[in-house]
Amino acid sequence: xxxxxxxxxxxxxxxxxxxxxxxxxxxxxxxxxxxxxxxxxxxxxxxxxxxxxxxxxxxxxxxxxxxxxxxxxxxxxxxxxxxxxxxxxxxxxxxxxxxxxxxxxxxxxxxxxxxxxxxxxxxxxxxxxxxxxxxxxxxxxxxxxxxxxxxxxxxxxxxxxxxxxxxxxxxxxxxxxxxxxxxxxxxxxxxxxxxxxxxxxxxxxxxxxxxxxxxxxxxxxxxxxxxxxxxxxxxxxxxxxxxxxxxxxxxxxxxxxxxxxxxxxxxxxxxxxxxxxxxxxxxxxxxxxxxxxxxxxxxxxxxxxxxxxxxxxxxxx
Amino acid sequence: xxxxxxxxxxxxxxxxxxxxxxxxxxxxxxxxxxxxxxxxxxxxxxxxxxxxxxxxxxxxxxxxxxxxxxxxxxxxxxxxxxxxxxxxxxxxxxxxxxxxxxxxxxxxxxxxxxxxxxxxxxxxxxxxxxxxxxxxxxxxxxxxxxxxxxxxxxxxxxxxxxxxxxxxxxxxxxxxxxxxxxxxxxxxxxxxxxxxxxxxxxxxxxxxxxxxxxxxxxxxxxxxxxxxxxxxxxxxxxxxxxxxxxxxxxxxxxxxxxxxxxxxxxxxxxxxxxxxxxxxxxxxxxxxxxxxxxxxxxxxxxxxxxxxxxxxxxxxx
Numbered sequence: 001x002x003x004x005x006x007x008x009x010x011x012x013x014x015x016x017x018x019x020x021x022x023x024x025x026x027x028x029x030x031x032x033x034x035x036x037x038x039x040x041x042x043x044x045x046x047x048x049x050x051x052x053x054x055x056x057x058x059x060x061x062x063x064x065x066x067x068x069x070x071x072x073x074x075x076x077x078x079x080x081x082x083x084x085x086x087x088x089x090x091x092x093x094x095x096x097x098x099x100x101x102x103x104x105x106x107x108x109x110x111x112x113x114x115x116x117x118x119x120x121x122x123x124x125x126x127x128x129x130x131x132x133x134x135x136x137x138x139x140x141x142x143x144x145x146x147x148x149x150x151x152x153x154x155x156x157x158x159x160x161x162x163x164x165x166x167x168x169x170x171x172x173x174x175x176x177x178x179x180x181x182x183x184x185x186x187x188x189x190x191x192x193x194x195x196x197x198x199x200x201x202x203x204x205x206x207x208x209x210x211x212x213x214x215x216x217x218x219x220x221x222x223x224x225x226x227x228x229x230x231x232x233x234x235x236x237x238x239x240x241x242x243x244x245x246x247x248x249x250x251x252x253x254x255x256x257x258x259x260x261x262x263x264x265x266x267x268x269x270x271x272x273x274x275x276x277x278x279x280x281x282x283x284x285x286x287x288x289x290x291x292x293x294x295x296x297x298x299x300x301x302x303x304x305x306x307x308x309x310x311x312x313x314x315x316x317x
Numbered sequence: 318x319x320x321x322x323x324x325x326x327x328x329x330x331x332x333x334x335x336x337x338x339x340x341x342x343x344x345x346x347x348x349x350x351x352x353x354x355x356x357x358x359x360x361x362x363x364x365x366x367x368x369x370x371x372x373x374x375x376x377x378x379x380x381x382x383x384x385x386x387x388x389x390x391x392x393x394x395x396x397x398x399x400x401x402x403x404x405x406x407x408x409x410x411x412x413x414x415x416x417x418x419x420x421x422x423x424x425x426x427x428x429x430x431x432x433x434x435x436x437x438x439x440x441x442x443x444x445x446x447x448x449x450x451x452x453x454x455x456x457x458x459x460x461x462x463x464x465x466x467x468x469x470x471x472x473x474x475x476x477x478x479x480x481x482x483x484x485x486x487x488x489x490x491x492x493x494x495x496x497x498x499x500x501x502x503x504x505x506x507x508x509x510x511x512x513x514x515x516x517x518x519x520x521x522x523x524x525x526x527x528x529x530x531x532x533x534x535x536x537x538x539x540x541x542x543x544x545x546x547x548x549x550x551x552x553x554x555x556x557x558x559x560x561x562x563x564x565x566x567x568x569x570x571x572x573x574x575x576x577x578x579x580x581x582x583x584x585x586x587x588x589x590x591x592x593x594x595x596x597x598x599x600x601x602x603x604x605x606x607x608x609x610x611x612x613x614x615x616x617x618x619x620x621x622x623x624x625x626x627x628x629x630x631x632x633x634x
Binding site for chain 1: 335336337338373374376377378380381382383384385387388390391394395396397398399401402403405406409410417419420421422424443481482484485488489492494504506525526527528
């Protein structure tokens with residue numbers, strides 16, 4: 001089967017861990033052990049989040065007074081290089097030597113007029129107390145928002161419209177390479193005149209693409225990629241075993257096999273489970289194929305339909 | 318023809334420029350205009366340096382006190398993502414829409430026992446006065462060394478032994494994609510037990526690969542890549558028009574067409590022209606084909622044999 005697997009930010013860095021290189025490497029190694037077993041059986045494209053990492057790079061760039069901090073598209077590209085390298089290496093260490101693992105840097109087109117540029121929602125960087133977050137927001141001009149365990153900086157997260165590196169991914173998949181691509185939701189770029197936001201390439205042509213200061217949701221981007229590649233299954237691997245209704249309430253219950261019509265209209269946590277559910281719905285509705293959401297630790301059971309939330313087409317038996 | 322083109326660090330950032338995103342983007346755009354003309358005519362693999370960029374990331378990481386600075390292999394991977402993204406975008410903006418431009422993250426194996434780990438020579442980051450450099454060396458434990466215009470931090474630069482992502486590059490070239498790869502000389506990795514230096518993946522297998530704190534010379538790595546890909550021409554594009562004998566002396570003269578036997582034994586600037594000459598020699602001796610060293614601004618003339626230093630096989634007419 002051809003699988004597109006999204007690796008949650010928490011699989012790379014737990015919320016309670018400092019974002020050291022050692023911690024990320026240890027987590028990536030653990031993830032690679034699960035992923036290598038799947039890659040041994042299937043054709044696989046891997047994507048990954050970058051929220052904690054891109055936030056850290058932004059803080060480091062701001063801490064150094066010598067040069068103005070790079071825009072988010074450039075910092076995102078840096079995280080893709082880093083995470084892609086570490087993932088590729090750990091996977092390649094576990095797979096047969098003849099199996100190629102390739103990491104591609106992926107640009108993803110977004111609309112310059114996406115309303116997300118006015119309403120930042122994507123959390124990046126560390127979790128702060130409310131007081132810390134408010135102080136930082138005032139000092140640095142950040143937008144901030146609360147989430148489960150505290151407050152975080154939030155940035156614009158426009159909808160992915162087109163995966164620009166699709167052809168190279170498809171060619172490498174034809175050779176059964178394990179492809180790591182679209183890290184951090186892909187690097188957001190817009191078509192047309194230099195935007196007020198972002199690095200602005202200043203390219204001359206009116207239809208030139210240029211970077212824009214944003215972080216695309218990696219689940220929504222992965223869903224788009226899975227549709228464009230005509231994947232058999234979209235796997236959204238995270239640190240919880242399934243999608244829950246009434247999360248945190250006495251009535252909380254995990255969803256097993258479920259159809260789009262049953263999911264639509266339910267409320268899930270913004271910036272967390274909501275985009276995963278939306279990503280799964282979009283894939284299943286567009287393709288009639290299966291999307292699964294669950295724990296990376298049970299990825300083989302997820303694929304076998306034995307664990308996690310299995311989103312199947314409305315027309316499925 | 319199949320070309321492997323190394324883009325010098327100075328083509329991306331001049332020594333007199335602050336390493337802002339704007340400056341790099343403007344330089345990359347200018348470079349892309351030269352490169353796009355060549356890519357329109359030939360099959361092209363592009364590599365690039367990362368000395369200023371990896372040095373800046375190291376400074377930023379040190380300036381932020383929240384997390385210990387990442388090792389050089391990880392920082393190098395970050396620069397590959399960033400520079401690759403910007404180069405890919407500017408090239409793709411200038412090439413026909415159907416032409417695929419793909420950026421791969423490339424690991425390169427080095428020997429864990431390479432003597433370079435004891436004798437750092439590769440300059441990274443900004444140029445300092447001698448007094449500044451000595452103060453920083455004492456404070457941060459850096460090795461430092463003088464070069465043309467001042468002093469810089471120097472790091473270990475082991476010889477590249479094997480390009481690990483070679484197969485993916487070759488597959489994409491078969492489709493005539495423009496491939497950006499082996500940025501910054503590739504990400505240095507070693508085989509075997511965890512090294513004292515570097516990020517150390519801690520992978521279990523005795524023959525596992527893991528990152529190591531170093532920066533490989535991009536010209537030597539590009540030469541290896543060109544040999545392994547059986548390129549027709551190796552192009553080393555820099556900011557001077559040719560290789561010079563007696564550089565800076567009254568007897569200074571540019572070399573035009575030259576054979577390996579004439580170059581061997583001449584002295585060139587370490588960390589600058591010396592690795593370019595060594596890279597060209599290694600390619601020409603191994604393949605009997607041509608290597609050219611000269612200005613990116615004249616790359617079409619370089620290819621036509623009308624400019625730069627043209628290193629041809631000893632057996633050539």
